[in-house]
Amino acid sequence: MTTQINENQFDATELEAQFAATIKAKDRIEPRDWMPEKYRKTLVRQVAQHAHSEIIGMQPEGNWISRAPSLRRKAILLAKVQDEAGHGLYLYSAAETLGATRNELTEKLIAGKQKYSSIFNYPTLAYTDVGTIGWLVDGAAICNQVPLCRTSFGPYGRAMIRVCKEESFHQRQGYELLMTMMRGTEEQRASVQESVNRFWWPSLMMFGPPDDDSPNTEQSMEWGIKTHTNDELRQKFVDMSVPQAEALGVTFPDDGLKWNEERGHYDFSTPDWDEFWAVVKGNGPCNEQRVAHRKRAWDEGAWVREAALAFAENTAADAADTDTAADTDTANTADTTNTTAEETAK
């Protein structure tokens, strides 16, 4: 392949210097640029994890589509879950520019070789959870994703821009759902508080382990893949969420949560990192169910993928035959016309 021959003409250090200069200038790396193998691998891992999270993330909320309380709520939930599928596809598309294939990514997910966000291993026990997920889970996702719009790898940043535009709808529909319930019965208000209690800590864990226990952060920041540390983003999320909780009329289940005048931030307690690692390692409430569901959809859809491909091949073959036939027809028609013209002339 010519590309590889050209690559060999380069001195490796020259390529690395070009890459480093691009990163330093805060310019973007594009798919056909040379990049260190570790940069590529780190990105494939992160983008795949992100894509899988969107796809697996359809399940907890999809659980409530058939039982949404009104047609309005059902239409909103359908649109939201469809968006999550779309976000997954934008991200798989970005991962493919790094040389990963779509099938390979899906197969790694269902084999448990690639991860997705641990938040989706928690169950949605009540319809209220749809609101809480929109507000807190999508709210945390926005905190994570907004800085990623400026990540150093072009296709990933562009996918994030599209995702962020749509996440705002997700968060607002969730918050509005909860506001509506807070104006309802005592039972509904209790349901909101109970749901928030369950999702608060897992939402804080979405930012990943604390900085001193996050081995990839330093290198990722050096490469411009990440621009903020996990703890910085977690703090930002807490600061944003507290006034929203007050406006809604709920509390977060943390006695240590209070404003720190000196820091200009809210103090909060340490999440249960043992629980976090247990869920990441596969022992959350729904890990098996989520992966089994994805595997079933993948396996049961295999014949559709194959049939569509076979249909496309047959149609292309038929079209080629018809073209040949059509050419012959045109020639015959031309002959007939000539004959008729001659006859008329007579």
Add this chain to the structure above:
Amino acid sequence: MSAETSPGSAAAGKTPATRGEWPLYEVFVRGKRGLNHVHVGSLHAADDQMAIHHARDVYTRRNEGVSLWVVRSSSITASSPDEKDPMFAPSGDKVYRHPTFYDIPADVPHM
């Protein structure tokens, strides 16, 4: 090799349809009348018609466009960023192609 595939990658040089995988298409959207079609991403589809339908569902759920183009990624020929003498160098030294190259007295109107 498609326009958006990294040359050093595992997929480089493979035929576009890995066994059983639908071919990859690049998607272009015209945001509104009067604008060019702009590349927005890619997707997999079994054929051209399906690619158009998927492009609508994936890339235009919120009035992002009035027209779509899809093209097999394998049909795109791209300039290579790896060429030692940059492809675009020839335009670098032709300053006379820019209007600012020409000195015109400041009091000449409409120039």
